[in-house]
């Protein structure tokens with residue numbers, strides 16, 4: 272599926288937070304799962320890749336999947352309570368800007 276802009280609910284919680292919406296169904300019950308951190312110097316072909324998945328932490332030098340073509344990136348994987356999509360939020364740097372985008376793949380119904 273094409274990436275989408277991150278959408279935050281207009282509804283603000285009593286603590287002042289906005290709710291992140293699912294890019295597939297627009298629901299707002301997303302559950303955080305695996306988190307991946309990609310860190311490197313500018314244009315370096317390898318760097319530090321850390322995956323936190325439940326109680327497991329894995330580190331390697333493989334930057335495959337880094338949402339940034341040249342710099343650092345962060346990917347948080349979600350499951351949606353309202354649809355079967357596999358959802359990711361990417362936060363990444365490109366040149367002097369930091370971008371946020373949502374992506375998803377259709378899952379089994």
Ligand SMILES: [Zn+2]
Pocket residue numbers: 293294295296297298351352353354355356
């Ligand atoms: Zn959904």
